[in-house]
Amino acid sequence: MNISMQYFLVVAEELSISRAAERLYVSQQCVSSHIKKLEQQYCVELFVRKPAFCLTEEGKALQRSLLRQKVLESSLAKEMNEIRGQRTNRVRAGIHNTRAGLLLPLVIRQFQKSFPNVVVEVYQGSTNEFETMLLNGNLDIFIATDTMERPEFRCLFLRKEHNYLVSTVSLLERLGMGSVAVSHKIEAVQLTRLPFISSLSGSYLQTKIDSWMDERRITIQKNIVVGTYRTQLLLAAQNAGVCFCPQMLFPLIADLNRNASGKDHLVPITVEGLDIPTELSVIVHRDAYQSEILSAFSASLKQAISTALGADVATWSLTRIEESKTDPVDT
Structure with missing residues (x-):
């Protein structure tokens, strides 16, 4: 990949000549010159300058091709090094913010048994962010x-994870919905009576839930919007509202309940007609070299997720309810 192509990728990522020049420590004129050279080479315009600076369809095609080339070149270098016995000593992994706290101890413990000297760089963010980072190498x-699904990705599907509504018993009783805490079930129409703690609009789960609500013409009260499940659960434990929670995060609920008493316990609730599981997968780039280290890390992730989702939800739920009945309750 020549320097003009490298500069193009930075401009395509920044969508700004000036920001790209700052990143590259060169002048804007230098960057523009390299972009012009590529446009002349392919006889196309790569960017639309007005009204907003963006890639043309030809520019998007070049970006896809060059990103793949970048990954292939890096992959070849890693494979050559491994053949020479110079194994890579780094894994760069992306894990969702809240899930990282649950999975990383399991992953690192397992992985370091075989590769104690490999550096694990963990990036916490959203699936959207990770997709972009993987494509960019x-x-x-x-x-x-x-x-x-993307043609550039190799996807190892792990399993489906169920999602539940979560609330304290005391909040439900205050709203005249104590029977919901006992049955662990709620009708869809009853959701309008609850104050919700919701995820940001870019969340895949929140998008699916919002679509499900729209189809049934259900309008809920989104009193609080916050980005992480951990924060949502902390707020729910303080009776600030109800929230949706993936099954993997039930250990966080159990921890919160250990420090709560009586009706301040959080309980999981099934929403009638709402069957929106989350599909958990491990994703790598299809063109990237699958080293022994990367394969081992992938296996550790798979094992950690299996362990994290191994607890029986029904048993956990009933245990929490029985404990809440035996705790002293202020009336």
């Missing part, structure tokens, strides 16, 4: 939730 592997 800035990530080796990530855990995806409901990722879209």
